[in-house]
Amino acid sequence: MMKRMIQGIGVLFGGVIGVQLFGSVNSGLSFMASSSANGFMQQSGSYYMSMVIGAICGFAFATVLAGPLEKRMRQGAERASSLPTGELLAGGAGLLGGLALAALLYPALSGLEGAWMLIPVALTVFLGYAGMQVGLSKRAEIGERLTAFMTERSAKPVRQDEESTYEEHKILDTSVIIDGRIADICKTGFIEGTLVIPEFVLEELQHIADSSDLLKRNRGRRGLDILNKIQKELDVKVLIYEGDMEDGEVDSKLVKLAKALHGKVVTNDFNLNKVCELQGVSVLNINDLANAVKPVVLPGEEIVVQVIKDGKEHGQGVAYLDDGTMIVVEGGRDYIGTTMEVLVTSVLQTSAGRMIFAKPKLLEKAQ
DSSP states (O other), X not given: OHHHHHHHHHHHHHHHHHHHHTHHHHHHHHHHTTTSTTHHHHHHHHHHHHHHHHHHHHHHHHHHHHHHHHHHHHHHHHHHHHSOHHHHHXXXXXXXXXXXXXXXXXXXXXXXXXXXXXXXHHHHHHHHHHHHHHHHHTHHHHHHHHHHHHHHHHTOOSOTTSOOOGGGXXXXXXXXXXXXXXXXXXXXXXXXXXXXXXXHHHHHHHHHHTOSXXXXXXXXXXXXXXXXXXXXXXXXXXXXXXXXXXXXXXXXXXXXXXXXXXXXEEEOOHHHHHHHHHTTOEEEEHHHHHHHTSOOOOTTOEEEEEOOEEOSSTTOEEEEOTTXXXXXXXXXXXXXXXXXXXXXXXXXXXXXXXXXXXXXXXXXXXX
């Protein structure tokens, strides 16, 4: 079918070019036969003869080129189908822009005759190709803007009277999904808006779940279970972002996506937190939230703990609160395995968490 179309186009263009090339000959014949009775027949015959000769040449030329052209077109279609949607949209936008510019320049070139009539065609092909190349070179910027627009439309609330903002998008990274506490936080209702789960995060999570290392495999499967729980059991909006943000690490893609959506990154990764802060991206750190809601313990308070192991320094014992806060008990090594009252002496807050220093209340009374 494609071969017949190419041949038909060759016949059409060949007939037009034949008329143009033999036009001068036709004019001479018409002038010589103008005094004779059969002048009109000679003029008509030479006109159609030129058209037939051009059509035959065009058909032969198109037949020779039909095979290679059909092969190239098939390869181009397969290549285009394998390209990401963002690149196709960017290339198409650039192509339309180049063709629009060619259409604006066509009136100035429409008066050309003879072989110069091919200049508008060549200019159209050149501007279309140049526009497509410019669009592909700007595909990242165009893709981000189109993604932000389409994601905003798809995540728009049902009620029209509610004001929607880009800040409603909470983008989850791999570490916070594996951690699992995000599901409990969503269950309490402290996370509002739409949870955005990028496809490249899902791919990394699946890669971890397929790891040969047992610990990594269990962590990856736990992350997938957490996502399944969030989607099916919790009353929160979940959006699976299927696009990609160019080549690069997952952390850099998260930052670019957060900029495109004007959203917030939800993580417990200390390094990603710092990168987001440097690039002006809002971050919700689960560890910061956990530290903020821990019970406040002040120096001088008495608490009951169980010393479970010895500390780094000589004579120290280590205990833990229910929320995992570590308590270093001075002189508590002799009380390992026992439950006792301790007196808080100081509290140290670090980026890794909170640490409490205390001493046994029995020693305080002995003094």
